[in-house]
């Protein structure tokens with residue numbers, strides 16, 4: 257459903273901005289969604305959505321002990337053999353005999 261018809265901003269757009277963490281106020285949402293000044297009839301609804309989101313987020317944090325910290329994920333090595341031996345793949349013993 258549209259929050260701002262003048263700028264074609266939907267409720268999902270607003271909630272997405274808030275959920276991403278990039279926005280925490282109605283002013284932030286306006287900037288992030290590229291909302292230009294228009295008729296102004298969306299202002300009350302926009303502030304209401306931001307307030308609802310903050311309340312729900314604070315309640316969820318209170319019930320769960322707060323947001324979980326982010327963990328650093330180390331990507332897996334491309335070739336575990338190379339990492340362990342320091343040699344590249346063709347030198348490793350593949351079990352095949354080569355003619356001398």
Ligand code: FES
Pocket residue numbers: 259260261262263292293294295296297298299
């Ligand atoms: S509906 Fe948002 S400025 Fe008009």
